Amino acid sequence: MKTGALWIAFSTLVVREVRRFTRIWMQTLLPPAITIVLYFVIFGTLIGPRIGEMAGYPYIQFVVPGLIMMAVITNSYSNVVSSFYGNKFQGSIDELLVSPVPNYVILLGFVLGGVARGLAVGVIVTVLSLFFTRLQLENVWVTVAIVFLTAVLFSLAGLLNAIFAQSFDDISIIPTFVLTPLTYLGGVFYSVDMLPEFWQNVSLANPVLYMVNAFRYGFLGISDINIVWAFVMVLVFIVIAFTSALHLLARSERLRS
Amino acid sequence: MISALSILGLTKTYANGFRALAGIDLDVAEGDFFALLGPNGAGKSTTIGVICSLVRKTSGTVKVFGIDIDADFSRAKQYIGVVPQEFNFNQFEKVFDIVVTQAGYYGLPKKLACERTEKYLRQLGLWDKRDTRARMLSGGMKRRLMIARALVHEPKLLILDEPTAGVDIELRRSTWKFLQDINAAGTTIILTTHYLEEAESLCNKVAIIDRGVIVENTSIQHLLTKLDTEVFVFDTREELTAFPDISGYAGKLLNGYSFEVQVQKNQSLNVLFARFAEQDIHVTSMRNKSNRLEELFVSLVESGNSAEKPGVTS
The missing domain is CATH 3.30.70.1560 (Alpha-L RNA-binding motif)
Structure with a gap:
């Protein structure tokens, strides 16, 4: 396909993906907003004052960046996994597979759809957080870059899950048993400095820790880990996930027999 | 003259060891209305799957208008439109969106995509349903929607896998007329069907496939002369x-x-x-x-049953 045709195919796919999650906004945009507001109320307003300060900041201010990141992670992941698997389940993924659209365009289209939903939810949650606390922005570039890369990474992870999935159970197992524990133990609610040394070291194997801390650094200027190292880790994970997804789109028996 | 489709030595063995295609040679000339017939499980859908990239072949070559799918599948796909056996569109999308989105995948600019979508939805009697979600359509309308979707990029080779299965007689006849018209306008058509009356009425060439082997490949007229x-x-x-x-x-x-x-x-x-x-x-x-044609088909397949044929390999 020529460049112009490739661009049309790519934008068609992205528009379709964005139209999908905006059409069902009651399922895609509203629930995360409600969930995160409940977190703000419980952990910020009710329990937060009793916890006191964390890393030199009121607990609500400390926890807000982590909660925003959690919303971005879960929504970018679940958008791609449900959309791609839904296409597989209905057979409509064949529309793309029989067309001349290259695999990398298919991949980028679904990923950008996931990023769009992740960031849309991120913006909604950020705006809602302003009702509970005052947000400071220490470094806008770090904030924007890490939230974008995180959305890309978890969109890719959602795609990998969807390619392997053969039932609706398969697309709920990873979010429930892998993604949620990684997020909750990724420094969203606490500083890893509070953990014993052994568990601090174990936490370093959790990729979510790097993203949450880099994002918090963008807002508050504080982080449990080195920011450069955080970006390197995220980029490495993205390269691995992208390469794997591209390979699977071309070779997986789950798509082409 | 370049063939619309040229298949040589095509084999397919699935991961479970089932040999669906055991060396198929097939040549479809440009402009043909070609019937690919065979009993269930004969290898028709596998052959179509290989042509449109949903099934990976084990060996052999496939050329679409002279383009080897191994060399440039993306370009070959531009020439192909596929109407599958099963409904495979997003049931929650609107009819118009489904067709126009497919046009986008082939790189058609928005304006042209919308014009083509209107053209084919009108021709197939679906224009009034353009804002209806696909799941609300009747079975016959869903089949016509898949035909419109397959035609929106105006392929030179249209492949239809049992396009009139479960469709009432009136609708079947109107679909036949539509297919005859686009064939007369220059589109090469390959059709699989269980309705042999359909193949006899529409097609000028026929191949009969049984257990992964082509057992007959000739013109309908010539085939009928074999009827004793x-x-x-x-x-x-x-x-x-x-x-x-x-x-x-x-x-x-x-x-x-x-x-x-x-x-x-x-x-x-x-x-x-x-x-x-x-x-x-x-x-x-x-x-x-x-x-x-049905009598011939039965006799050919039955004679094949008595001979040793490929199937599951150990």
């Missing part, structure tokens, strides 16, 4: 009490007003009618007992 015996049913004005005395012709009385006669290739219907006249039998109508 035809069975005709005659209806009479007066009631008969026994099968008429027409020596040399086998047959039987079906009921008081109709009987069937087997006519060999070397026998004449004129002689038969002369005998009827001698016996003062007034025939009011006659018809083939079953579709002629």
